[in-house]
Amino acid sequence: MDARTVIAALRRGEEPSGAALRWFAQGLASGAVSDAQAGAFAMGVCLRGLSEEARAALTLAMRDSGHVLRWNLPGPVLDKHSTGGVGDCVSLVLAPMLAACGVYVPMISGRGLGHTGGTLDKLEAIPSYDTAPSEARLRDVLREAGCAIVSASEGIAPADKRLYAIRDVSATVESLDLITASILSKKLAAGLEGLVLDVKVGSGAFMKTMEEARALARSLVGTANAAGCPTTALITDMDQPLADALGNALEVRCVMQVLTGGAGGPLLDLSVALGAELLASAGIEGGAARLRETVTSGAAAERFGRMVAGLGGPPDFVERWRDLLPAAPVVLDVPAPEAGHVAAMDGEALGLAVVHLGGGREVETDRVDPAVGLSDVLRLGQRVETGQPLARVHAASRAAAEAAAAAVTAAIRLGDAPDVAPLVRERIA
Structure with missing residues (x-):
């Protein structure tokens, strides 16, 4: 068994066997599978999907690629x-x-x-x-x-x-x-x-x-x-x-x-x-x-x-x-371009604005700046007047802060008060 065989089978839409998934997981752990092969495997799974049985097999294979902890504690774990x-x-x-x-x-x-x-x-x-x-x-x-x-x-x-x-x-x-x-x-x-x-x-x-x-x-x-x-x-x-x-x-x-x-x-x-x-x-x-x-x-x-x-x-x-948590050198309010209620937010765009500030990784080797990000972000339904802050940007430079402020403005839509979903929408047991 080898990585190319597993990846080729995925590409053809064939379900990998439990043995193939165990081999691949062990190859990820040992280095027998390269980064390129791991990326191809991930893309194959993403595009083709796995059955419930294969998904469970992959989960257990990845668990068993290393050490499983055992506890002896005077309470539930x-x-x-x-x-x-x-x-x-x-x-x-x-x-x-x-x-x-x-x-x-x-x-x-x-x-x-x-x-x-x-x-x-x-x-x-x-x-x-x-x-x-x-x-x-x-x-x-x-x-x-x-x-x-x-x-x-x-x-x-x-x-x-x-x-x-x-x-x-x-x-x-x-x-x-x-x-x-x-x-x-x-x-x-x-x-x-x-x-x-x-x-x-x-x-x-x-x-x-x-x-x-x-x-x-x-x-x-x-x-x-x-x-x-x-x-x-x-x-x-x-x-x-x-x-x-x-x-x-x-x-x-x-x-x-x-x-x-x-x-x-x-x-x-x-x-x-x-x-x-x-x-x-x-x-x-x-x-x-x-x-x-x-x-x-x-x-x-x-x-x-x-x-x-x-x-x-x-x-x-x-x-x-x-006093102990780091603080960014540049703090910039993001003014509301008009009056209204916070009607909708593009949460993914807000998250990416923080990544672009340096608060996350665009490539695997990026170093994270712990101080940057957004604070005082308004909640859905809140009323804001023109010029009042929608959020506050914390950045390493003025240019980065202004770019993030533009992203925040684009990510928050003002208008009529929305119907806000409950915090817990459903329970699955």
Whole structure:
């Protein structure tokens, strides 16, 4: 068996066997498959698709391309995953909230894909935070803090690690089969006892329609449950950013405002909804109230601080986050060209504006500027007068700020007040 044979079969529309997919996953992990061949495979899957059986086989093959973790902890081991959106920093809010409820959360996360921000990129805005600790350190932090948000180590689903980066630069991010295999190979390798999935739908998501989102949610839930991990999914709205900021340090600021009790809104509400699903799956009642109490009591912020310190960040981050997070040298308001309500947003265009500022990657080797992005983004339905800010750009230069401001103006349509979709649109079990 060789890579060209597998790719040629895909090109002809033939279903790859389980053995072929296992070989290819091992080849991704070992280097026997080149980057060019991995890109061709990803494009073949994107164009031809996989059956449910082959999708599950690819997921398990990628999981088994490396080490599968096992735990012995005095509480349930649970996790959440989002399919990607803009202003979506739920992971940083939810993990410490769950930890404060007695849950253990070994959250293996990823970097930005396409127009969406990455959890690891956000955490690396925190000085000295180590997103790639040793397994021994991961276990220590998880036992001490109750949560650890890290990257997949070299030993965890190494096939996905290679394919994930190649998908970002080969226009194959949106494949339902590759998204399913990528998400679940890492999650299943983390040794979870329960999982909740946040499947985004709308202008800022990869899935633009409810039909697409349902298909992905069912694919993920079906594959995960077949693999023995109890899983549900919430389909949630991404017609506008979840937080009012896009960009790594700016989103961490939003997270800290929530965890320290200074803000609520959709970011907190969705974190509670997802967390309540997980707690219910573990037999813990009254989940929503318990999760909110972790914020008002300060317990969630304390857990976040423990995690940051345990992974090399400042031990006083919770107290000094305003001073410790990086700030861009240029800040520019984006004036509304006319009066009206915020009628619609192109969330993907907003996300790409942040990428072009340097807050994401246009090619795999790009370095991310943690300070740049957008803040104070208005929400759908808000009224604005001519000249009032639609958002605020944070940039490394005046020219970059002006280019981003033009992109934001084009991405936000003013008009009559719209009907705003509910935050949670549907539940898939």
